[in-house]
Amino acid sequence: MKVGLFIPCYIDQFYPQVGIATLQLLEKLGCEVGYPTGQTCCGQPMANSGFEHLTDGCNRLFVNNFADFDYIVAPSGSCVLHVKDHLHVTDKETAATHIREHIYELSEFLTDILKVERLSAKFPHKVGIHQSCHGQRGLHVSQMTELVGPAFSKPQQLLQMVDGLELVTLNRADECCGFGGTFCVFEEAVSVKMGKDRVADHIHNGAEYITGNDVSCLMHMEGILRRQKSNVKVLHIAEILNSEV
């Protein structure tokens, strides 16, 4: 199985440790991982701002870089959802379709494709899960509180395999953190208020770490936590699942 590693632009530039943990974790689990070095961004920052017509360059690059892999995996539900919903290249539609159908967010790839049942990881801390909206409501990596249906959570399923990790229960299980792409700057006041409220829920319920499957949300909440001089830290789920025993 050839897995193409997609490391979204802001993770590449600002959170390389998340890329490293994702790569090491996939390798540990026996995947043959390739990282195409010509990759940049999925195009979502433009598209969500109303400029999807400017994403052709990103789409072409994406198809050129990832067409030859059996699966494409990324440590971001949001970027994966964008590719799944919007990747089209007029003269390369077969390749684009293959990518749309075989791109996975890391946690769903581990539970659904690799069918991981145990992990050798240890993280003796209280952890709160931030359910990032695009992974949850877009990719359905976990059940949504609005819907009447059976409970499930792929990230939680994986975190429960980690030795010593204690999950905290939040008052609002799946409320948005307010990052929202360019929303975070164009609607600064509401964005920050949403982030403060999310962070407060984790702190109130005793979390030492906030984890999730989207670095963008975590970056936003980390920015607020650091401004508040809080001891609570954020970690991407890959960093916890890859933590050494």
Place this chain on the structure above:
Amino acid sequence: MHTPDLKDHAVLAAQFNANEPRVNWHDETLWWVRQKRDRMAWSLPEWEALRDAASAIKHNVLGNLHEYLLEFERNAIANGAAVHWAANAAEHNRIVLQLLQQQGVKRIVKSKSMLTEECHLNPYLAENGIEVIDTDLGERIVQLAKEPPSHIVLPCIHKKKEEIGELFHEHLGTPAGNADPQFLTAAARTHLRTEFLQSRVAITGVNFAVAETGEMVVCTNEGNADMGAHLADMHIACMGIEKLVPQRKHLGVFLRLLARSATGQPITTYSSHFSKPKPGQQLHIVLVDNGRSRQLGRADFRNSLKCIRCGACMNTCPVYRRSGGHSYHNAIAGPIGAILAPNLDMKQYADLPFASTLCGSCSNVCPVKIDIHQQLYKWRQVITEEGQAPASKAAGMKLMAAVLSSPGRYRFAGKAARWLLRTMPGLINNRFNPWYKQRELPEPPATSFAAWYKKNR
């Protein structure tokens, strides 16, 4: 970012956020309603099937709207009602005014109707010397405060009980400082009863209209629509053309969904069916288009016409709860307002589809399964294509696209940004950067993942 004469959600929301304890109160009040809705949804194992059914029925209605409207008109006329067609808000208002002038009335009662809000009927009638008394308690409160409703189901949800006490003291003569909800409700009841008894014409909205029977259903908790319509010589029912359901049996689906979604009640206290005028009374029905057929023609947005105005998308929306209904500067606020408003005026409401994180909670609570957050995304594209995006934003996006379309430019820009952040953080971390105002930027690492990979693999 917008031209100064245009209202902007971000600016209005920032003003709302100046008072954080109040934002917390607003958020928690509406979250409580959302939780009530969840409990009600979970009380019905067939909840999701009901949503599917409601969505499918409305799909059929929108696909055959022409036939259903004519069927409804035929049956309503046969029942003894007069049917009027209004292409837009101005026509609607003129029709209503004409009817009122015909009756020679100067003061009328109205039960809550978002359509008449959309058409700005009250100010139009006031200009023509007719005073409208809104009889829904929440609606009366915002009317006394000279404010528009901030929520389609809970019009005065932005007001605290103390503020309502003050308003009542000023306008209805209740004792100063009394903010007891029960006392204030009783005072409003007495005040409204006088209005009901004196009013010769009553205007109501319509929740559902049945094509098969020509009847209309109005859902209220206060019985004010019934009180008004039963006591008056003339009942004018104003409805958008999308309010139809094909048959009476379909009401069962919608009445089970509406109040559960809206307020977490099993059903509204009153679900009143109006079909025939009583002897000596006139029943007028005004069917209003006002942009609906244009929206029907927009393949990506026609589903928005399925809306039954429950307000669940507002109660669940984390942005609405923290920005307040007035920040949407439209009769209908929240996520549904943000996909309906640009159809009415794309320039005036160009900001609304961007007042969302696209979290998708709205689509999940919607009882008729409108893909609200996907329509928000699509409106953003349309607004940009129509040239309504601010020039500075368009230039920034072009630059970003140019950088991200080239691996070389991207690597250079990333390296430069990290270097800048490490060596001259003040250039980026300053008061002109909206991110930095209340958040730290990430600590810039020395190398990118790509550089690490090159070295280690």
